[in-house]
Amino acid sequence: MDKITLSxxxxxxxxxxxxxxxxxxxxxGVNIPTLCHHPDQEIKANCRICVVEVKGYVNLLPxxxxxxxxxxxxxxxxxxxxxxxxxxxxxxxxxxxQDCLHCMRNGNCELQNLTSAYDLRQTAxxxxxxxxxxxxxxxxxxxxxxxxxxxxxxxxxCSTTQTVHALGMAYRGYDALVVPSLGQDLLASPCVMCGxxxxxxxxxxxxxxxxxGELLTALADPQKIVVTQIAPSVRxxxxxxxxxxxxxxPMEQLVAGIRNIGFDYVLNTNFTADxxxxxxxxxxxxxxxxxxxxxxxxxxxxxxxxxxEIFFPQLLGHISSCKSPQxxxxxxxxxxxxxxxxxxxxxxxSVAIMPCTAKKYEALRPEMKxxxxxxxxxxxxxxxxGRLFHMTGVNPFNLEGSDFDSWMSEYSGAGVxxxxxxxxxxxxxxxxxxxxTGQELPPLxxxxxxxxxxxxxxxxxxxxxxxxxxxxxxxSNARELAEAVKAGxxxxxxxxxxxxxxxxxxxxxxxxxxxxxxxxxxxxxLYNEEKGRIxxxxxxxxxxxxxxxxxxxxxxxxxxxxLLHTHYSPxxxxx
Amino acid sequence: xCSCGEGIKDLRYTALEKMLENxxxxxxxxxxxxxxxxxxxxxxxxxxxxxxSNALDMPSSEIFGVVTFYGQFHLxxxxxxxxRICSGTACHVRGGGQVLDAIVKGLGLxxxxxxxxxxxxxxxxxxxxxxxxxxxxxxxxxxTYGRISPQEVPAILAHYKEKEGGQVWVA
Numbered sequence: 001m002d003k004i005t006l007s008x009x010x011x012x013x014x015x016x017x018x019x020x021x022x023x024x025x026x027x028x029g030v031n032i033p034t035l036c037h038h039p040d041q042e043i044k045a046n047c048r049i050c051v052v053e054v055k056g057y058v059n060l061l062p063x064x065x066x067x068x069x070x071x072x073x074x075x076x077x078x079x080x081x082x083x084x085x086x087x088x089x090x091x092x093x094x095x096x097x098q099d100c101l102h103c104m105r106n107g108n109c110e111l112q113n114l115t116s117a118y119d120l121r122q123t124a125x126x127x128x129x130x131x132x133x134x135x136x137x138x139x140x141x142x143x144x145x146x147x148x149x150x151x152x153x154x155x156x157x158c159s160t161t162q163t164v165h166a167l168g169m170a171y172r173g174y175d176a177l178v179v180p181s182l183g184q185d186l187l188a189s190p191c192v193m194c195g196x197x198x199x200x201x202x203x204x205x206x207x208x209x210x211x212x213g214e215l216l217t218a219l220a221d222p223q224k225i226v227v228t229q230i231a232p233s234v235r236x237x238x239x240x241x242x243x244x245x246x247x248x249x250p251m252e253q254l255v256a257g258i259r260n261i262g263f264d265y266v267l268n269t270n271f272t273a274d275x276x277x278x279x280x281x282x283x284x285x286x287x288x289x290x291x292x293x294x295x296x297x298x299x300x301x302x303x304x305x306x307x308x309e310i311f312f313p314q315l316l317g318h319i320s321s322c323k324s325p326q327x328x329x330x331x332x333x334x335x336x337x338x339x340x341x342x343x344x345x346x347x348x349x350s351v352a353i354m355p356c357t358a359k360k361y362e363a364l365r366p367e368m369k370x371x372x373x374x375x376x377x378x379x380x381x382x383x384x385x386g387r388l389f390h391m392t393g394v395n396p397f398n399l400e401g402s403d404f405d406s407w408m409s410e411y412s413g414a415g416v417x418x419x420x421x422x423x424x425x426x427x428x429x430x431x432x433x434x435x436x437t438g439q440e441l442p443p444l445x446x447x448x449x450x451x452x453x454x455x456x457x458x459x460x461x462x463x464x465x466x467x468x469x470x471x472x473x474x475x476s477n478a479r480e481l482a483e484a485v486k487a488g489x490x491x492x493x494x495x496x497x498x499x500x501x502x503x504x505x506x507x508x509x510x511x512x513x514x515x516x517x518x519x520x521x522x523x524x525x526l527y528n529e530e531k532g533r534i535x536x537x538x539x540x541x542x543x544x545x546x547x548x549x550x551x552x553x554x555x556x557x558x559x560x561x562x563l564l565h566t567h568y569s570p571x572x573x574x575x
Numbered sequence: 576x577c578s579c580g581e582g583i584k585d586l587r588y589t590a591l592e593k594m595l596e597n598x599x600x601x602x603x604x605x606x607x608x609x610x611x612x613x614x615x616x617x618x619x620x621x622x623x624x625x626x627x628s629n630a631l632d633m634p635s636s637e638i639f640g641v642v643t644f645y646g647q648f649h650l651x652x653x654x655x656x657x658x659r660i661c662s663g664t665a666c667h668v669r670g671g672g673q674v675l676d677a678i679v680k681g682l683g684l685x686x687x688x689x690x691x692x693x694x695x696x697x698x699x700x701x702x703x704x705x706x707x708x709x710x711x712x713x714x715x716x717x718x719t720y721g722r723i724s725p726q727e728v729p730a731i732l733a734h735y736k737e738k739e740g741g742q743v744w745v746a
Contacts, residue, residue, distance in 0.1 A: 159634065165634030168634070168637055170639050170640045172643070172644045180636070181634070181639060182624060182639050183639060183650075574625045575629075
């Protein structure tokens, strides 16, 4: 189609029809400030910070919501434009607490950056903060409504991307507020704790429940042996905490960094990811051969589990009984690992470093005590790990690499794949094929299960039997597939669900994630890492084999089942 | 959340259910549905929002947004008698504030509550009643009281209490 030519600040720019002024300016390298705009969301045009002057229009126009037209003359730097933006900023700041030094978004806040760019040294407006209490009801997510600038990005990700509708806009005008449904606490709402609202928020109004203090107390306690597990996605994003490229910190240096902080033992969630593949593949084959409930959904994502328990209680029988890798790890570290190392499980303080906010909630689920202790004592997000590094002055990039400790850290490429949407399905298919046919898949890679597409599907031919697999990310896509299962119309045998866009690499606990583009970058790095592993299959993991031969096969069968499997219960909420 | 109607079948919820039959899967009808709901209950109870949400296929967080956006909808049960007190400029300079204090005291409203515990009265300050010549002015239901003093308030309230046949309110 013909391009449209317009001028921006006197320079001719040619763009496709239907382009917004904002997008045209971005293509021309002209920066127009935004707050309510988000690259992966609908246009809202409610903050007005992107106003520009367009010849022939009396009023300033919002660049995000105005489409270009032939011959349009746009000016983005006039005194009138800059003055209008300054006033908008001043009005937002009049309602916004000025405690930036104490805010978790200090140095990483869109409002702060704009305030700095627009030289707002003083303001004519008096301060009228809301003075509302912060919401600490959720074990995973903390909301401070005082900091909210009403951009609507959290409500959109919650309602459109996730179809959870836990957050909504309420009241009017000066009193307008983002509130959990019915104005209740977040915990009483259908919030699934995925934490995507945290990434959507341009300011510090939403964050994870910070638990660094609890870790420091445990590290200082001579009676406690602090053992940590790291999830595969953490490494892919942690480098961003130093402004470096995703995935640029090698695993050995990350391990060395965590040791330097003071952790006693560093182990790997990838190990139990491989174990999850073994258990889940066996369960899938068993369901297929014995006429069990199909399709089977994966169970490693706690936000998906909570979503299913709230919105699809009738489908809980479809969910794999396997615990998530975090919780399998927790149950084993205080039983198997304690036995192997001769450490008293009562002394073990089990920490999980996760890309996830919902994992904080999962660890607190009352049934997660199969080691006779809390299986996981504390969950820290990738961001909290970043803060820990900055606080302690440990920079892993400057350290000599270090290996993981023994018994629960060997991992295959399959475990690495857990970080990306489609990865669990791919890892499981490799092992299902081996278990059913005794032969490896040629080739191992399932390209059709990779990438940022919302719903991906693949088929595996097992001696003539076709196994149909789907992998979805974002709960809106999961809802669609779950509705089909509910209606008895799903053609699949196995459905992998990841609540967060892109999978765990885009998890609610990751380094602040401004767009799906960054998620795609991390996914690219993940497949690079996977390709580099000598072991690609979960069933080739020697430590996992040893765990089965030396421990699980010698233990009482029901005890083994308890350690590695769980159950789900409906959670009625006002939807 | 409101738990009235639990255990015993509350006729108001039966009426709500019947009304909602006409609006299945019609989120665009949310305003008339809320108006009819308020007609049934006198306000919009949280449990009713859940039922409306199911019937209209509309998330309760969105319904809550609509309910709180419009002044005509109320989330709390309201009193039989609605007292509207003018807080406009004319009433303010002629002592509307003291009249308000007297009503709050006369009704025993504490901690910012606007409805009495026995659901007899709801107090609503409004921007202007359009009767500045009679300032300070209040309206109780459809009756207007102009140029009133704080001293007259207890007797006026007592009148509405007596009308209900209950005991006279003693401030």
